[in-house]
Amino acid sequence: MPELPEVETVRRGLAPVMEGAMIARATVNRPDLRWPLPDNMAARLAGARVVALRRRSKYILADLSRGETLIIHLGMSGRMLVSGAMLGAFHHDHPAPAKHDHVILDMEGGARVTFNDARRFGAMDLCATGAVDAHWLLRDIGPEPLGNAFNEDYLVARLKGRGMAIKSALLDQRIVAGLGNIYVCEVLHRARIRPTRAAGRVAAQRVAGLVPIIRQVLDEAIDAGGSSLRDYRQADGELGYFQHTFRVYDREGAPCVAPGCEGTVQRVVQAGRSSFFCPRCQS
């Protein structure tokens, strides 16, 4: 899926056509995403105005005028495509209906937002705006990595004594919310920490050093418009370009790019996910 930078990029792409606009009509083509869509979702969305478009971790939150919030998760392959609106200098006409177009939001004024998700690991739900933080999908997740609650003391305390691999710990959304496989690999390479190392056995000073690195990697990725892999596009269909700056992710067998390092990027599988790292400079 899109990780935090991709979700933030999508949110920024959707904001100009959704914020302040009314959802004139909602169309549900398939209600069976990861979980069934909420009852009467189309009717509950139709006529509602989008008051604000927010992001929490990898969730996009559309606060509606009727006191409800639409919670959107893109899963692994979810996309939000915008058409029928002026985007920059270009007008995007509505494309022909495509396979896996599961939900369509027609905004007043003609813009259309299409949720397309081949693998259907994505999800949507509606809940009272005041209860979003207590929603079962959001209530247990940790602090935003770009927010103040995520800091050196917090991370050191959370990882202390933990036997699980540092890679797995940083992927645990309860510890920090928003990192995914790509960015954890990139962060650990920059921090020169081996992904397989037990979280509790990383020196406190090095754990503390992860905090600014995490912020930096995410900020850089957001500035680049995210990373475009197989399924991900920005909301306007454009490609992000952060993937061109990957130092280890998907670079198995390629030379390590750390200055002065002559190692070769290696791939291992941890908890069913690929980890990429340089055995020479990450310990």
Place this chain on the structure above:
DNA sequence: ATGTGTTCCTGTCCGC
């Protein structure tokens, strides 16, 4: 309480 493996689903790519 912690940690690990499986599972959901479709598409793509690679070797034969």
Place this chain on the structure above:
DNA sequence: TGCGGACAGGAACACA
């Protein structure tokens, strides 16, 4: 060109 298997950005869930 087809076929089988590995793999893909997530994360809930069942189990040890």
